[in-house]
Amino acid sequence: MKNSFKLLLFTIFITTSFLSAQPIMQTGGKKMPLVWIDKDTQHKVMRLTQREGNSASFYFHNNPFIAGDGKTDDRMVFYGNDAYKADGVGMQLFTVNLSDLKITQLTDKSFRKNGEIVGKKNHNVYYQVNDSVFAINIDSRVASLVFVFPTGFKGGITTLNADETLLGGVWASNEEKEISRKNPLKHDYFNKIYDAKLKRTLFTIDLKTKELTKLFSDTAWLNHVQFSPANPKLMMFCHEGPWHKVDRIWTINIDTKEVKLMHKRTVDMEIAGHEWFSPDGKVIWYDLQQPRGATFFVGGTDVNNGKEVKYELDRNQWSVHYTISSDQKLFAGDGGDSTAVAKAKDGKWINLFIPEGDHFNYERLVNMKFHHYHLEPNVHFSPDGKWIIFRANFEGFESVYAVEIAKNKK
Numbered sequence: 001m002k003n004s005f006k007l008l009l010f011t012i013f014i015t016t017s018f019l020s021a022q023p024i025m026q027t028g029g030k031k032m033p034l035v036w037i038d039k040d041t042q043h044k045v046m047r048l049t050q051r052e053g054n055s056a057s058f059y060f061h062n063n064p065f066i067a068g069d070g071k072t073d074d075r076m077v078f079y080g081n082d083a084y085k086a087d088g089v090g091m092q093l094f095t096v097n098l099s100d101l102k103i104t105q106l107t108d109k110s111f112r113k114n115g116e117i118v119g120k121k122n123h124n125v126y127y128q129v130n131d132s133v134f135a136i137n138i139d140s141r142v143a144s145l146v147f148v149f150p151t152g153f154k155g156g157i158t159t160l161n162a163d164e165t166l167l168g169g170v171w172a173s174n175e176e177k178e179i180s181r182k183n184p185l186k187h188d189y190f191n192k193i194y195d196a197k198l199k200r201t202l203f204t205i206d207l208k209t210k211e212l213t214k215l216f217s218d219t220a221w222l223n224h225v226q227f228s229p230a231n232p233k234l235m236m237f238c239h240e241g242p243w244h245k246v247d248r249i250w251t252i253n254i255d256t257k258e259v260k261l262m263h264k265r266t267v268d269m270e271i272a273g274h275e276w277f278s279p280d281g282k283v284i285w286y287d288l289q290q291p292r293g294a295t296f297f298v299g300g301t302d303v304n305n306g307k308e309v310k311y312e313l314d315r316n317q318w319s320v321h322y323t324i325s326s327d328q329k330l331f332a333g334d335g336g337d338s339t340a341v342a343k344a345k346d347g348k349w350i351n352l353f354i355p356e357g358d359h360f361n362y363e364r365l366v367n368m369k370f371h372h373y374h375l376e377p378n379v380h381f382s383p384d385g386k387w388i389i390f391r392a393n394f395e396g397f398e399s400v401y402a403v404e405i406a407k408n409k410k
Helices: 004-017 174-182 186-196
Strands: 035-038 044-047 075-080 092-097 103-105 114-118 124-129 132-137 143-148 156-160 166-172 200-206 212-218 221-227 234-240 249-253 259-261 271-277 283-289 296-302 308-313 322-324 331-333 349-356 359-367 387-392 399-404
Touching: 035 359, 075 114, 114 156, 124 156, 156 221, 166 221, 174 186, 200 221, 200 234, 221 271, 234 271, 249 271, 249 283, 271 322, 283 322, 308 349, 349 387, 359 399
Parallel strands: 308 359
Antiparallel strands: 035 044, 044 399, 075 092, 092 103, 114 124, 124 132, 132 143, 156 166, 166 200, 200 212, 221 234, 234 249, 249 259, 271 283, 283 296, 296 308, 322 331, 331 349, 349 359, 387 399
16 A cells, blocks of 8 residues: 555645644644644654544544545544534534545535444445444435334444445334433433343344344443454444443354353453454454453453453543554553543653564553543554544544654654
């Protein structure tokens, strides 16, 4: 894949600074230039979504990228609205070309959209409005109705399988939806839903036949549904709830219906969560604390043989979410504030992690002290592996940024 971010940087360099050096500045607390050097880390940072209004990149385990094919450059799908307001109803889907930062709007209907699902092969973006699932092609910008949930089974899509033939998701009962409606904040509904032990059901939708298949039901709070990026028959899901009370991470073979636990807690108050697949689908990675809030790791379980590995990191390097590079040599994390589970006094950083033995070495990339962590940064490696992409509000609005992994040369 061509080095699209080098071209991106060159374009910004020419059009905004006329070959002058980027300023070395404190990140955030005021309006930033389009490109700058973080004075605390000496890494280059740029705003990718150069548009008015709020912009939001995808959740950490949802792929937002479409690779270039010689005719078009690498593109990233993101959400945005037309004004500086947090309004889910007004959010539309866009793409940004990672070579020249050209932004293209995909949708324009003012309905609340759910789902962050990109087909890397068919170039479709799937999203849901109420009981209807749509796809819009990012090349033609033609939208189509994919599926309408039947009366009595109003599920929600979350994932696309590896050969892009099936959508997957989870159905929740009306009783659970009523708990969420009456308790809109997470700290209000979280324990209520867990304690209610209401039925949930995993399902798939065949994109060719439009057949809905109910895979598995349980009174556990089934959530965080993800297909393997390599095995189209393997789905991962979690038992949601207080992490120290649940063995959280599970898989199901959608043909045999075999369900497997991926990591069993062995220490009192142990937690494991915010799980995601490795790019080759061979390992499920997760935030691991043994016990909660005391000792911190990124853990991984081999999906075939169950073998586990873990890398220790310090309290101040703990992150709300982690991710791994496409070559699986590097990890990154989005940090966390002092109110999060790690109670870190100096945890508000975008970090790069380098595995060594049984621990991570790390490098700080962006100082996030002006970022409010009610917005989760949700890190992604760029397609060329040279940048970390994240979302932030340190300028006073929400936008999507990229930080160069290589340190700026003075």
